[in-house]
Amino acid sequence: MMQRFLDPAVLAGIAGLDLVAKTVVEGFIAGLHRSPDFGFSQEFAEYRAYAPGDDLRYVDWNVFARTERCYLKRYRGETNTALTVLLDASASMGFSSHRVNKLDYARYLAASLFYLASRQRDAAGLIVFDDAVRDVVAPSSRHGQLSRLLHALERAAAGRRTDYARPFLHLLDHLRRRGIVAVLSDFYAPPEEVVRTMAPVRFRGSELILFHVLDPEELRPTFDQPLLLVDAETRERMEVAPEYARRDYRARIEGHIAQLRDLARQAGMDYFVVETARPLDEALREYLSVREGRM
Amino acid sequence: MGLLAPWFLAGLLALGLPVWLHLLRRRQSPPREFASLMLFEPRRESSVRQRRLRYLLLLALRCLVLAALVLAFARPYREVAGAAAEGSRLVVLALDDSFSMRQGDRMERARREALARLARLTPGERVQVIAFSSTVRVLAEPARDHEQARAAIAALRPGEGRSSYAELARALRAIAQAHRGPVLAHVFTDLQRTAMPAAFRELALPDEVRLVLHPAATENVDNWTVEAVNVPSTVYAQRKLRVQATLVAFAEKPARKRVELVLDGRVIESREIELSADERSSVEFVLPELAHGVHRGEVRIAPPDGFAEDDRRLFAIQRVDPRPALFLHEARDRRSWLYFSNALEASGLGAFRLEEATPERAPAIKPGQYAFVVLSDVAGLPGDLARALRDYVESGGAAWIALGPAASARGEISVLGGSPASNGPGLAAYRVVGELETTHPCFEGQGRWEGVKFYRAVAADPGNARVLARLSDGAPLLWEQTMGAGRVLVFASTFDNIANDLPLHAVFVPFVERTAAYLASLDEAPGSLVVDAVLPLRAAGARGIAAEVIGPGGERLVSLSEAGAAGSLPLKRAGFYELRRVGGRSLTVAANPDPRESDLRLAADDLLAAWRNAGPEAQDGSAAASERTRKGLWQALLALALIAALMESWLAGRYFTRPSEAT
Numbered sequence: 001m002m003q004r005f006l007d008p009a010v011l012a013g014i015a016g017l018d019l020v021a022k023t024v025v026e027g028f029i030a031g032l033h034r035s036p037d038f039g040f041s042q043e044f045a046e047y048r049a050y051a052p053g054d055d056l057r058y059v060d061w062n063v064f065a066r067t068e069r070c071y072l073k074r075y076r077g078e079t080n081t082a083l084t085v086l087l088d089a090s091a092s093m094g095f096s097s098h099r100v101n102k103l104d105y106a107r108y109l110a111a112s113l114f115y116l117a118s119r120q121r122d123a124a125g126l127i128v129f130d131d132a133v134r135d136v137v138a139p140s141s142r143h144g145q146l147s148r149l150l151h152a153l154e155r156a157a158a159g160r161r162t163d164y165a166r167p168f169l170h171l172l173d174h175l176r177r178r179g180i181v182a183v184l185s186d187f188y189a190p191p192e193e194v195v196r197t198m199a200p201v202r203f204r205g206s207e208l209i210l211f212h213v214l215d216p217e218e219l220r221p222t223f224d225q226p227l228l229l230v231d232a233e234t235r236e237r238m239e240v241a242p243e244y245a246r247r248d249y250r251a252r253i254e255g256h257i258a259q260l261r262d263l264a265r266q267a268g269m270d271y272f273v274v275e276t277a278r279p280l281d282e283a284l285r286e287y288l289s290v291r292e293g294r295m
Numbered sequence: 296m297g298l299l300a301p302w303f304l305a306g307l308l309a310l311g312l313p314v315w316l317h318l319l320r321r322r323q324s325p326p327r328e329f330a331s332l333m334l335f336e337p338r339r340e341s342s343v344r345q346r347r348l349r350y351l352l353l354l355a356l357r358c359l360v361l362a363a364l365v366l367a368f369a370r371p372y373r374e375v376a377g378a379a380a381e382g383s384r385l386v387v388l389a390l391d392d393s394f395s396m397r398q399g400d401r402m403e404r405a406r407r408e409a410l411a412r413l414a415r416l417t418p419g420e421r422v423q424v425i426a427f428s429s430t431v432r433v434l435a436e437p438a439r440d441h442e443q444a445r446a447a448i449a450a451l452r453p454g455e456g457r458s459s460y461a462e463l464a465r466a467l468r469a470i471a472q473a474h475r476g477p478v479l480a481h482v483f484t485d486l487q488r489t490a491m492p493a494a495f496r497e498l499a500l501p502d503e504v505r506l507v508l509h510p511a512a513t514e515n516v517d518n519w520t521v522e523a524v525n526v527p528s529t530v531y532a533q534r535k536l537r538v539q540a541t542l543v544a545f546a547e548k549p550a551r552k553r554v555e556l557v558l559d560g561r562v563i564e565s566r567e568i569e570l571s572a573d574e575r576s577s578v579e580f581v582l583p584e585l586a587h588g589v590h591r592g593e594v595r596i597a598p599p600d601g602f603a604e605d606d607r608r609l610f611a612i613q614r615v616d617p618r619p620a621l622f623l624h625e626a627r628d629r630r631s632w633l634y635f636s637n638a639l640e641a642s643g644l645g646a647f648r649l650e651e652a653t654p655e656r657a658p659a660i661k662p663g664q665y666a667f668v669v670l671s672d673v674a675g676l677p678g679d680l681a682r683a684l685r686d687y688v689e690s691g692g693a694a695w696i697a698l699g700p701a702a703s704a705r706g707e708i709s710v711l712g713g714s715p716a717s718n719g720p721g722l723a724a725y726r727v728v729g730e731l732e733t734t735h736p737c738f739e740g741q742g743r744w745e746g747v748k749f750y751r752a753v754a755a756d757p758g759n760a761r762v763l764a765r766l767s768d769g770a771p772l773l774w775e776q777t778m779g780a781g782r783v784l785v786f787a788s789t790f791d792n793i794a795n796d797l798p799l800h801a802v803f804v805p806f807v808e809r810t811a812a813y814l815a816s817l818d819e820a821p822g823s824l825v826v827d828a829v830l831p832l833r834a835a836g837a838r839g840i841a842a843e844v845i846g847p848g849g850e851r852l853v854s855l856s857e858a859g860a861a862g863s864l865p866l867k868r869a870g871f872y873e874l875r876r877v878g879g880r881s882l883t884v885a886a887n888p889d890p891r892e893s894d895l896r897l898a899a900d901d902l903l904a905a906w907r908n909a910g911p912e913a914q915d916g917s918a919a920a921s922e923r924t925r926k927g928l929w930q931a932l933l934a935l936a937l938i939a940a941l942m943e944s945w946l947a948g949r950y951f952t953r954p955s956e957a958t
Contacts, residue, residue, distance in 0.1 A: 095330035102330070188331040218330055225950065228326040229335065238332050245335075252334045 047071040082123040082139045082179030084206075085110045086167055087156055088213075090130040091233045092186050094158030097217030098277060105276040106184040106213050107153045109283050113182060114153075116284065118146045123179070126152050129167035130159035138174065161233045162188060164197040171201060178205035182287065187212050188233075191260040199267050208269040209287060212257065216277045219253060221245040299370035299502065306365035313357035317350055353950065356943040363936035367929040372502070374926070383476040385421045385437055387467065388413060388444065390451055391484035391511070393428040393458030394826070394892040398485070398518075398602040401511040402453045405483035408509050409448045412481050413441055423470070424448060428456030429827045431466040437474075455826045455869045457889035458484065460906075461492035464500060471503045477926075478504045485512040488898040489891040498906050502927065506907050512897065516601055517546035519570060520893035521554075521594050521608035524823065526582075528884075531617045531645040536582040540594040540608070544570040545894045556580040558592040565597075585614040589883045591871055605893040609885035610823045611871060618666035618815060620647040623673055625701055626655065630791035631671040634798035635807060642808035646817055654680070662687035667814035670709050672699030672789050684710050689779030693814035698753035699789035708755065710783060725750045729767040736813040737763060737773070737784070741805045751794035752787045760785070784810065823885045829863045830872060830884060845873040847886075 050059060050070035060073040087110055093103040100108075110126070117124040118141075125139030126149050137145075137152045162185070171181065181201050187194055187210070194210075202208050223242035230237050240249075257273055264271035272286045298304070329335075388409050396402045409424075416422060424435035424444045434447035463482065471478045480500075484490070486508065492498065500506060525539040538556060549571050556563045564580045578594075595607035620639075624631050632651050639649055652660055654676055662668055662683050670676075676684070688694050694710055702708060725748040731738060749766055760776035763784075776783045792798045797806075824830065832842040832853070841859045844852040847870020853861055866872060866886040874882040 092330040095328070186330060188333050215330065229329040229332060230326050231332040232328055232330050234332070236332055237326060238335055240335055248336065249334060256334060 047073060082125070082177055083113060083117045084125045084127065084139055084171065084175070084179060084181045085113060086171065086181065086183045086185070087126065087128045087153070088130070088162060088183070088185030089128050089134055089156045089159050090162040090186075091158050091160055092162065092188055093213070095215055095218070095232055096276070097215050100276050101158075102186055102213045102215055102276055103156065103158050105274070105280075106211070107156065109211065109213075109274065109280055110182075110184060111150055111153055112280055112284060113287055114146055114149045116287070124149055127167050127171060128152065128156045129163075129170075131161045131163035131166070133167050133170050134159060136170070136174075139179065162186075164189060164194060168197050168201065172204070175201065175204055175206065180207045180209065180287070182209045182211060184211045184213055186214060186218075187260060191256065191263050194260065195263040195267050195269070198269065202268050208264075210260070210264055210269055210271045211283060211286075212260065212271065212273045214273060214275055216275060219250075219275065221249055296371065296373050299372060301369055303365060303369040306368065307362065309361050309365070310358050313354055313361070317354050350950075353943065353946055356939050356946065359939040360936050360943060363932045363939060367932035367936065371928045371932070372926060373928060385423060385470070385474045385476065385478050386416060387470060387478060387480040388422065388424045388448065389431075389463060389467075389480060389482045389484075390424070390426050390434075390448065391428070391458050391482070391490075392426045392451055392454045392456075393487075393490070394453065394455045394605070394888040395458065395485055395487055395602075395895060396453040396511065397604045398516065398895060399512075401485050402451075405485075405509070405511040406448055406451060408511075409481070409483050410445060412509070413444055413448065416441065425466060426451055427458065427463045427466065428454055429459050429462060430456070431462055454867070455888045456867070457825075457827060457892050458487055458490040459492070460484075460490045461497040464498045467500055467504050467506075471501045474503075476503065479507070480504055481507050481509060483509045483511055485895070486510050486897045486903065487892070487894065488896050489894045491898050491902060495902070495905070500906075508903060508907060510897075512895070515547075515897055516895040517544075517548070517550075518602045518605070518893055518895050519544050519546060519550065519552055519596055519600050520602075520605045520890060521596060522575065522890040522893075524594050524608050524610045526592075526610050526612055528612060528823070529646070529817070530585060530612065530614050533584055535584060536612075538580040538582055538592075538594070538610075540578045540580070542568070542570060542576050542578060542596070543890065543893070544572060544574060544576075545896060546570075547572055553597045554578045555595050555597055556582075556592065557595060558582065559590050563592075582612075585612065587614045587616070589613040589873075589881070591883070591885070602893065602895065605888060605890075608823075608887050609869070609871065611883040611885045613883060617646055617648040619664060620649050620811065620815070621660065621662065621665045621668045622649055622651045622671060623669065623676075624651065624653060624671040625674060626653045628672060628701075628789075628791060630793070631697070631789055634792060634803070635669065635671065635790045638798070638804045638807040639811060641804050644808050644812065646815065647811060662692060663690075665692070667693040667695060667811065670694060670696045672697050672701045672791075673709055674701035674705045676709050681709065685778070688781035688783060691780040693782050693784075693816075695784045695786065695810065695814060697786045697789050698755065699751070699791070699794055703753050708785065710778075726752065726766040726768055726770070728764055728772065729769065730765040732763045735763050737806065737810045739809055741802050741809070744800075744802055747795060747797050747800050747802070749788055749795040749797075751789075755785070755787060757785070782814070784814065823887060824866055825889045826866055826869055826886050827889070828886070829865050830874065831863050832861055832874065832876075841876070843875040845875070847871055 047060065047063070048071065050072055054072055058072045060071050063069070063071045063073075087106055089103060093106065094101055096102065096104075114124045114126075121141055123139040123141040124145060126135070126137040127133060128135035135152050135155060137148050164185075175181075183198065198208055198210075223240065223245045226239060226241050227245075228237055228239050261271045261273075270286065272283060274283050390405050390409055392402070396405065413422065418441070419439045421437050421439055422435070422441055422444045423433070423437040424447045426432045426434050434451065435444040438444070467478065467480050520543055521540055522543045523541045525541075526536065530536060540554065540556075542552070542554065544550065549569060551567060551569050553565060553567050555565045563582065566578050566580070568576055568578055570576050580594075590612050591609070592612060593607045593609045597606075599606050622632055622635060636649050636651070639647060647666060650665075654673055660680065660683075662680075665687075668684065668687070670684075684694065688710060696702075696709060698708065727749065728744040728747060731744060733739075744764075749772070752766060752770060752772060754770055757771045757774040757776070760774040762771045762774045764771075764773040766772050770787070772787050774785050776785065788794045788797070790798060797803050830844070832844070842853065842861070843858060844864055846852045847868055852864060852872075864872075866884075869886050869888050872884045872886060874884065876882075
């Protein structure tokens with residue numbers, strides 16, 4: 001029943017990103033059925049020797065009573081990490097062939113990720129960009145961070161052209177600790193350029209997940225007559241034959257995805273194609289699998 | 296191939312409409328935003344070419360619909376040769392059997408060519424044989440067996456009627472309408488110019504009829520004929536008569552001819568006259584005093600020319616005694632008798648011997664012996680005479696009743712019954728004639744009635760009678776009423792120059808003469824008629840009186856069953872016809888061929904070509920040209936337009952409807 005709320009078309013009818021994120025994540029978690037792979041309960045993970053600065057609340061006093069040594073008892077859900085979402089808000093993200101455009105879908109996904117991170121007490125941050133950095137919320141796990149993030153997501157609107165260099169330079173300047181960096185974009189740039197721009201983040205020890213957000217019409221155009229197409233970012237006009245759109249274009253977009261996937265994997269990044277007509281749980285599952293690997 | 300209405304081709308200009316629409320549609324193609332064109336290739340040329348190709352197909356279909364419709368309205372046809380058209384085709388062999396076909400070997404030539412044409416037809420092809428002159432007769436009904444047609448052609452002989460191509464065209468139209476398929480009409484005729492109707496539209500033939508003319512005469516033939524003989528059909532007095540004959544030269548050169556008057560087989564007089572080219576000339580003969588009885592005569596040209604059958608013109612003349620007529624008047628009224636008798640005598644008709652009588656000595660009168668009876672303002676009649684007069688009229692007699700003061704005072708119209716209302720206005724006022732039925736025999740050939748003043752006129756109700764004249768105030772002046780087989784004329788005034796001044800006007804004499812002749816039925820039949828004219832067997836309303844007609848060969852032309860019922864008889868042959876009536880006089884009438892048949896000159900070539908509605912190649916009547924028939928193509932074009940419209944609709948649906956599901 002809750003799966004229904006992961007449908008983007010249903011989420012579009014819910015006002016407020018906080019409610020959307022809660023609906024998605026609660027529904028998603030309810031569908032996990034206590035999977036051993038993704039524990040969010042207080043399951044024991046490890047003991048770690050106390051170090052100055054650790055929170056005394058996590059000291060296992062029973063062990064200390066027996067051994068007179070301070071150990072911190074850690075659980076799976078308590079392996080903190082930092083999530084930084086880079087949200088592409090270029091003009092091409094405003095495209096849609098149905099009720100939910102790509103930017104809305106990316107916002108739902110980002111909000112869900114933030115909500116999930118908030119449940120796990122992970123720090124979360126946001127960078128909204130197009131050809132420049134439009135909005136930045138520094139990663140934090142403080143109280144009220146979720147509200148700030150959601151508010152920043154609300155403000156994001158489709159802007160101009162895409163430039164990956166600037167947001168990643170900004171990210172590298174402010175990336176203080178290792179964590180997970182999720183890039184939500186349609187990646188209308190040469191795959192080599194995309195990977196080359198993002199590779200330094202990986203070198204800093206952070207995990208990088210590329211969520212390639214695409215509309216079904218971008219994957220499978222359905223032109224039935226010659227059309228004069230206008231590029232959403234460059235405003236370039238081009239007359240396109242339907243046969244080309246059905247045959248040649250599909251091959252090219254599939255080739256583009258395959259090249260991006262291959263290059264991303266070669267660079268140690270995770271790559272995931274997100275189709276805006278599909279539920280968000282697949283994207284969440286991808287995120288959690290990556291996070292699991294960081295524990 | 297050809298077009299019957301080529302001016303409809305102007306509709307092809309409408310082809311510009313779909314072209315314009317397609318160009319306009321190209322310019323109005325709305326742009327559509329897409330996320331990125333990074334992965335599209337700018338294949339602009341191929342894209343446009345692709346669109347043009349598909350749209351051109353749609354454009355071609357739309358143009359095809361319009362072009363097919365326009366061409367269908369232009370009514371194209373193609374000529375189908377021989378075998379292709381023979382299946383549903385009816386071949387009509389029409390032979391001219393008019394009087395002019397007697398000249399030379401025209402009839403033999405027409406028969407020969409018709410038989411040759413019949414022999415060239417495909418066995419089993421439907422053939423109909425007709426003969427035409429002033430009417431059309433079917434000699435062989437449409438049949439695939441050609442034997443009956445062959446026998447009918449071989450047995451055909453020329454008649455004495457007048458040829459009429461208008462009648463032939465009318466018959467061909469009827470045949471085409473009944474056949475509902477192509478008709479090939481072979482017409483074998485001498486192409487007389489006089490057979491052409493006055494209005495060319497009477498020759499119009501439907502598209503299904505293909506006309507091929509086979510001339511039985513190829514050049515003009517000089518001919519001279521007696522066009523008319525002017526002689527009275529009846530003479531009443533012992534006197535010499537002048538016979539005036541009109542001769543016509545249908546020839547290009549003058550000729551000297553001898554003209555003879557023959558009466559009862561004896562040449563009475565002979566004249567030599569010079570006949571100018573293409574002109575009419577008159578010859579006058581004097582007949583000696585005739586004995587009582589019927590005399591058969593003719594005026595003829597001697598020696599005979601190249602067309603001997605039309606060199607004579609028959610006429611019949613009979614000598615009879617004047618018939619008695621009775622004029623009844625009051626003893627004190629001498630003026631009416633004076634004016635009426637003098638008017639009848641002055642007319643020169645001589646057909647009547649007018650007797651006067653007064654009611655006092657009327658019982659001795661037997662009305663049956665009179666041609667007509669005049670009752671001039673008679674106050675009253677003895678009962679026996681009134682009954683005798685009524686019986687006389689009902690059995691076919693005629694009465695002329697003049698109403699005046701005496702009749703008005705008596706309060707009853709003699710013979711007819713009914714009462715006159717009053718004697719009309721006094722002398723102070725007069726009326727004139729307001730309406731006159733000038734076509735009635737009583738008023739034929741008369742002058743003006745405007746000056747005649749009527750001081751008194753008896754007002755009477757004519758009832759259902761036919762009113763022939765009315766006064767200026769609308770009161771009836773002269774009306775005719777039938778009683779049994781006879782007729783009664785009522786004149787609402789008198790002949791005495793008191794109630795009116797009619798006797799003093801010039802119209803009085805012809806009025807009395809024509810009315811008397813009408814009442815005595817002197818104009819029933821002239822002495823000479825043309826073949827195909829109709830001979831009236833009895834007077835109007837005289838139904839039941841048997842009549843017998845003896846034809847030129849002495850045969851009886853009216854059967855016993857028709858003798859009492861038939862009103863008229865068409866004269867089909869030239870010669871003398873004798874009409875015998877029970878209780879009436881016999882009448883002899885001469886019938887002559889129509890003089891227009893003597894004009895043997897050919898019709899104009901352009902007129903014939905227009906009638907054939909064919910090109911020069913058909914002029915020679917060759918077999919190849921004559922066997923072709925027109926087949927309309929408009930039905931096929933309409934079907935093509937329909938199919939193209941359906942394809943256009945289907946294709947447009949595919950072009951402009953977005954698929955419901957992506958593949």
